[in-house]
Amino acid sequence: MTKEDKAAIYLVFTVPAVIFVFAFLFYTCWHAYVENTVLKGSTGLAFSGKVDSLYCDQNTKTLVLETGFLYRLYDEWEDLVEKGDSLVKVSGSLELMVYKKDQSSLTLNYLELAKARNWNLNW
Numbered sequence: 094m095t096k097e098d099k100a101a102i103y104l105v106f107t108v109p110a111v112i113f114v115f116a117f118l119f120y121t122c123w124h125a126y127v128e129n130t131v132l133k134g135s136t137g138l139a140f141s142g143k144v145d146s147l148y149c150d151q152n153t154k155t156l157v158l159e160t161g162f163l164y165r166l167y168d169e170w171e172d173l174v175e176k177g178d179s180l181v182k183v184s185g186s187l188e189l190m191v192y193k194k195d196q197s198s199l200t201l202n203y204l205e206l207a208k209a210r211n212w213n214l215n216w
Contacts, residue, residue: 135203139184140164144176156180169209170201 142158149155154171156164158180166174170189174180177194187203 136187137184138182141179141181143179144174147174147176167206169206173199173201 140158140160140162142160142162144156145159146157147154148157150165153168154166154174156166156174158164164180174191175194179192181190181192182188189201189203190198191201192198
């Protein structure tokens with residue numbers, strides 16, 4: 094076996110393995126970073142208002158409150174909120190209160206959502 098053959102074999106087997114390891118590490122770290130950023134961003138979010146209308150944009154249900162505020166719902170929550178419901182999200186909280194038009198209410202919890210989605214929480 095010549096020196097060139099050894100180099101070719103080295104490149105064929107080693108380089109893809111190294112690329113795979115780096116891609117896996119990047120995906121794992123980036124995925125956890127995005128999940129934590131989304132959850133921390135939800136903590137600082139504050140809004141309230143009545144759902145005036147809703148529409149689907151890129152397979153995501155978006156609510157338009159009477160105040161003009163747009164709020165995209167997570168897939169797991171899409172069937173729980175409808176036109177005429179009132180929403181309250183307090184800054185510093187991980188809960189979204191939904192006051193239904195039939196006078197009932199429910200609490201949607203971002204932390205429970207994150208756990209159900211198996212997010213890697215680092216805080």
